[in-house]
Amino acid sequence: MKWNKYIFPALGMVLLCGAGTVRSQGQELAGAPPPGPGPDEIRHGGPMGGRMEILGFGEMHPGRVVAGAPFVAVATDSSVQTLADGNTINRTVQINISRDSQGRTRRELVFPGVGALAAAGQPKMFIMIFDPVAGTAYALHPDTKIAEKLPLPSGGKRPQGQGDVQAKFEARMQEEIASGILKKEDLGTQTIAGLSAQGTRYTRTIAAGQVGNAKAIVATSERWYAPDLQIVVKTAGNDPRLGERSFVVTSLQRQEPAGSLFTVPADYTIQAGKPRMHGKGPGGTAPPPVPPGE
Secondary structure (H helix, E strand, O other): OOHHHOOHHHHHHHHHHHOOOOOOOHHHHOOOOOOOOOHHHHHHOOOOOOHHHHOOOOOOOOOOOOOOOOEEEEEEEEEEEEOOOOOEEEEEEEEEEEEOOOOOEEEEEEEEOOOHHHHOOOEEEEEEEEEOOOOEEEEEEOOOOEEEEOOOOHHHOOOOOHHHHHHHHHHHHHHHHHHOOEEEEEEEEEEEOOEEEEEEEEEEEEOOOOOOOOOOEEEEEEEEEEOOOOEEEEEEEEEOOOEEEEEEEEEEEOOOOOHHHHOOOOOOEEEEOOOOOOOOOOOOOOOOOOOOOO
16 A cells, blocks of 8 residues: 555645644654655755755655554654854654554654743644545644544555656765765664664765855764664754754554544544645645655
8 A cells, every 4th residue: 555655745734834843753653664865854964854854744655554563652853953143942842653553653743832832831732643444644633623634645546757756866866875975874773662773874965165155064864764663763863054853762662552543533623634745835736755765
């Protein structure tokens, strides 16, 4: 079932509108992205790059539905941005992730509230549910009790030209590795949240003068992938233009989550969401390139 590659950018755009400045890499726990960067990771040098990576939802296209490997996990997503005057902006988001034996996923994002919520010390929550069995996806807003039903691509087919875009990206990445602009390193394995994970680091160097920069800019991105559960358990990125970013699974239990987590609560009002795709504004239709190796 491949069509779920393309629903997650729509989820990201919904979150872009509803989650303010929150950012999360928790989407990678949904399926099986390979331990390599997406196009914007290479372009921006971090695991979340620019664009929607400010929120962390730009790569919400797990490779496939993963059945028979349930878990419940907690992760944190953090960023540190240093301003020119030395001031820093720190953001931390807690992500509660569940996946059942059928491959259904739920992500709860808990982040500091803004405005009146911040003054009251109340957090903001946003929930995403993806059910490949029923062929549905919802974005839940607990504060308003609204569930946005998100449209799915019809038939689950790869959009026309998608393969060509991906092939060109992979070829470009190999060219940059060959030229020395991009460096790929095997970091070996380490145990994270009880899982053995394979690490890969990408280092991209932007030569002096290439973007008006007086000196070379070096940006790094690393990812730790646990093949046992087919999830990414840790990412870290450092880009002088964007700051430091990290995502890490802090705890994980192999257990079957409650089935009620993957249904819309009875007291929610269901509304139709609008299709918004990666790389386009509201109503756009261009899908993201598939991650390398898919």
